[in-house]
Each structure stands twice: as C-alpha cells, then as structure tokens.
Amino acid sequence: MSNQIQRLTGMHDVLPDDRRYWDVIIAAAGSLTQRYGFQHIDTPILEATELFVRGVGQGSDFFVQKEMYTIQEADDSSITLRPEFTAGFVRAYISNGMHSWPQPVKLYTIGPSFRRERPQAGRLRQHSQINCEILGEEDPAADVEVMMLAMNLYRELGFRGLTFQLNSTGCPVCKPGYIEKLVAYLGDHHDRLAAIDKERLTKNPLRVLDSKEPGMDELLAGAPHIADHLCDDCREHFADVRELLDALNQSYTINFRLVRGIDYYTKTVFEVWQEGIGAQSALCGGGRYDGLAEDIGGPSTPGVGFGSGIERIVLGMREQKVDLPEVLPPPVLVAHFGGTTKISAVGMAFRLREAGIGAHLAFARRGRSMKSQMREADRHGARYVLIMGENELVQGVVAVRPLVEGEEQAVVPLSEIVTWLRERLAA
RNA sequence: GCGGGUGUGGUGUAGGGGUUAACACGUCUGGUUGUGGCCCAGAAGAUCGUGGGUUCAAAUCCCACCACUCGCCCCA
Numbered sequence A: 001m002s003n004q005i006q007r008l009t010g011m012h013d014v015l016p017d018d019r020r021y022w023d024v025i026i027a028a029a030g031s032l033t034q035r036y037g038f039q040h041i042d043t044p045i046l047e048a049t050e051l052f053v054r055g056v057g058q059g060s061d062f063f064v065q066k067e068m069y070t071i072q073e074a075d076d077s078s079i080t081l082r083p084e085f086t087a088g089f090v091r092a093y094i095s096n097g098m099h100s101w102p103q104p105v106k107l108y109t110i111g112p113s114f115r116r117e118r119p120q121a122g123r124l125r126q127h128s129q130i131n132c133e134i135l136g137e138e139d140p141a142a143d144v145e146v147m148m149l150a151m152n153l154y155r156e157l158g159f160r161g162l163t164f165q166l167n168s169t170g171c172p173v174c175k176p177g178y179i180e181k182l183v184a185y186l187g188d189h190h191d192r193l194a195a196i197d198k199e200r201l202t203k204n205p206l207r208v209l210d211s212k213e214p215g216m217d218e219l220l221a222g223a224p225h226i227a228d229h230l231c232d233d234c235r236e237h238f239a240d241v242r243e244l245l246d247a248l249n250q251s252y253t254i255n256f257r258l259v260r261g262i263d264y265y266t267k268t269v270f271e272v273w274q275e276g277i278g279a280q281s282a283l284c285g286g287g288r289y290d291g292l293a294e295d296i297g298g299p300s301t302p303g304v305g306f307g308s309g310i311e312r313i314v315l316g317m318r319e320q321k322v323d324l325p326e327v328l329p330p331p332v333l334v335a336h337f338g339g340t341t342k343i344s345a346v347g348m349a350f351r352l353r354e355a356g357i358g359a360h361l362a363f364a365r366r367g368r369s370m371k372s373q374m375r376e377a378d379r380h381g382a383r384y385v386l387i388m389g390e391n392e393l394v395q396g397v398v399a400v401r402p403l404v405e406g407e408e409q410a411v412v413p414l415s416e417i418v419t420w421l422r423e424r425l426a427a
Numbered sequence B: 001g002c003g004g005g006u007g008u009g010g011u012g013u014a015g016g017g018g019u020u021a022a023c024a025c026g027u028c029u030g031g032u033u034g035u036g037g038c039c040c041a042g043a044a045g046a047u048c049g050u051g052g053g054u055u056c057a058a059a060u061c062c063c064a065c066c067a068c069u070c071g072c073c074c075c076a
Helices: A016-036 A049-055 A086-095 A140-156 A175-188 A195-203 A205-210 A216-221 A232-247 A310-319 A339-354 A370-380 A390-395 A414-426
Strands: A046-048 A070-072 A078-081 A105-114 A126-135 A163-168 A266-273 A282-288 A303-309 A332-336 A359-361 A384-388 A397-402 A410-413
Touching: A016 A105, A016 A126, A016 A140, A016 A310, A046 A049, A046 A086, A049 A078, A049 A086, A086 A105, A086 A126, A086 A303, A126 A140, A126 A310, A140 A232, A140 A266, A140 A282, A140 A303, A163 A232, A175 A195, A175 A205, A195 A205, A205 A216, A232 A266, A266 A303, A282 A310, A303 A310, A332 A339, A332 A370, A339 A359, A339 A384, A339 A390, A339 A414, A359 A370, A370 A384, A384 A390, A384 A414, A390 A397, A397 A414, A410 A414
Parallel strands: A332 A359, A332 A384
Antiparallel strands: A046 A078, A070 A078, A105 A126, A126 A303, A163 A266, A266 A282, A282 A303, A384 A397, A397 A410
16 A cells, blocks of 8 residues: 555546446537537646646736646746646637637536636536636627526526526726725725735735635625726626526626636626535636737637536536436446357357347356356446357357346347347337 | 545445354356346455554554645646
C-alpha cells in the first residue's frame, strides 16, 4: 500500500455506477442542443496562460489565489489547463474566423476543466462541464435561449424545485458608477463590515454583495441596487430579458446580490440553484460577456452562454432520485470445456456479437468447471448459457441452458442458434 | 490558504498496550462423470494512512505529517 500510486487530490474516477448518469446527461444535452441549433465542438484543454490572464481577468480568484494549473515551458512560454471554457470558446471563434460564418454562431462542448481548489462536495479539481455559447449576437433573446436551454436540460433530466437566479451586472458605461455608489454606501457603514468584507471593499467591491457574513443581509438590504443604476442600454436589455422569460412562463428571482467571480461578464448574469447537493448549490452559471473578444485581441463580438458541471448534475439527480433507464447486461454467456471447445466458443461469442446479440465469453486459461461458468453467468445476469461441449460439436449442435424459470434446456443446431436466440430474446 | 470530522483486507465494521488482528458481505476455487441462484468446504486478500516518539512490548498512548471527507473562501 505504501508504495502504491494514489489518486491525485481532487481528482475522481468516474465508476460505472456514476458513469451511467453521465451517459444520460450527455445524451440529453446532445439532443437538446441539436433542437436548439447548437453545433458541437471541442477546444484544447491547454491554452496560453495569457488567454486566461486577459480573458478571465487578473482580479479573478483563479489568478489571484494561484488556482490555475500553469506549466512553464522550456522556451519560457507559459501554458495553462483551462479553468473555465468561455475564454477558449471565444479564442476559437477568433482563431478560426468564425466572425465570417453566418451569425450568430451557436456552439456547445463537453469536457474537463481544472482549478486547484480545496475539494468538497460538488467541487473537484478536475470537473467536467457542458458549455453552451452564442457568439456574435446581442439580442436579449439569445440570453433567454441559453437560459432556457439550461432549464430545459434539467427538466428533461427530471429535476424539480430549481430556482433561477437572475441579475444584470451592467457594462463598462454604468458599472463603474454603480460601484462608486456601492462603495460610498458601504463606506458609511464601514464599522458593520467583517474584516474580510473590508478587504473585499478595496479589492473587488462587488464581491461584498455575495458575502455570507452575519448581519450582511440587513446591511445590504439598504444598499444601492444595480438595477437602479444601469445605463439605458443595459436597463432596456435587462427588461427585455425579463419580458421574454415572463412570456415563456419561466419563473426567476431577481437577485441583486448575484455577482459572478469572473471579470468578463456584462449585462446578464444568472445561476440555477438546487438545494441538497451540499454547499455548492449552483448547478449552472452563466451570463453575457460582450467585451471578452476584444479583451483577448479579437474583433468586438458579443456573446452569452453558460456552463454546467456534470458532477453536480449527477449529485442533483441522485438527490432527486431520478430513475435511469436500465442497461441490460448481455443475455448470453458462452461456456466451454477448453481445447477445441474453447476455440469454438470463442468463435461463437464473436458470431453472436456480430449478429447483434450481447454475449459474454467464459474465460479460462486452463480448464474450468461448468459450475463455475454457470455461476459467472448467473452473476452477470445472463439469460442463457450456451454450452459448447465436444459431444454437441460433433453433432453440429449447442446445448442452451436457460437461467430463468419456466424454460427448458434445449439443443439447437449451430446453424440456427442466432435465429433461435433472436426469437427467444425478442419475446 | 483556514476550520471540523474520519483513517483497520475490495466494502462495511469489531478490537483500545502483550505477542497467529476478528466478523460480515464481496472475490476466487471446490462439493467426484459436463450445468447457476440456496447450502457446505476451502483459498486469496491488511506490514491496522505515513513517519517519529514513549514502552521490555504499540493497531491500541503521544506528536507531526499525509490522505479522504464536510465546510469557509470561491465557483460548475
């Protein structure tokens, strides 16, 4: 044990019992995105560190708290495991000249991202996300499209009781003015702030809004709301988003304290919350990032999208006791007695599989008792054991032992076994 | 980076200074000629998280570290 190589902290093996949820989630995302007209892409897991420094922002915690996995290359360049997806999406948009594709470009991807954080329930150092983005469109309807895509994904997966949290974070025109007013208000109540919030006040004042320190609810209730300080453009955009959500009967909670940790967000920000999956209740987070493309040196391109962590969706589905479609095990096990019967058994197993019939082959380096092979078949949940014995083989037949009640053992000609099994299995 | 909890075979547990570390489940193999589930027999599998210390003697007491886990921060 002591010299055994261990799993890295914050990394998880996805075992079959969890992985079957992934299959369901990925399938649902694939079908839904197709209906919404999103195209599937993949972008590299490694990007230039500069992309995240400029895109995500130096004020973000990824950067400040050294949460990124960064590698210094021999030629002095620096590369980083993506801590989030959007910057890479926008970089791919620019790199591949997608601005000359029919606009907007609607894309989604599924894959891993990495942050060196302290793991806890629903938060891992490597986690996978479904990410959906609409690039090159500023219509509030695009915001609503990605929001509804997220909500409908959860609905299709069987979630209930989710809350949709919505806010506008303004834009470079109105945000600074709001921050000034917020800082002024909080400055007037400086003595009521916890030490950590005093620090946030100087470094990133908006962060004070999602402070969970005691007493903040009362203090922030009197704070200026961003919604009252948006510029005309942002206010109109926010109103349009709400109007469309109303028209779709999608309920939402305006949460003026919803602030996202990444610098690039403009206008719309949203999260979907679920209770009961630990402290990490955000199932999905997203928003608009109209300035990001320019930040990373591309043409001005509006964008909106969201990311949703698959591990958290799995936690949520388990919490909500969502039923999964049953995956049936192979109905057949091919047993043998070694020697030439083994060679025939191997051939039979592949023949069945090619014919579309699931089959296990009983492995046996040397001989193995029929009892042992029967036990294996039982444990695997097989319905029939094909016994490839010498007596049968010389007669050109195979003995079929059923493992379910009410069926008789049969002897079937080798040439008819596929048809025979198909008929029984269809019933 | 900071707190709390937990570390004994694959899993779940018992044992709480004395020399072959126990039990259940699981796994594997058998129970006479080629046949499952139950039952029976047997086997494999743990240097008791790691490293120090105390002691004649440590899984057991002490310290440190590490890992896992939950939470803070932050986020999916």
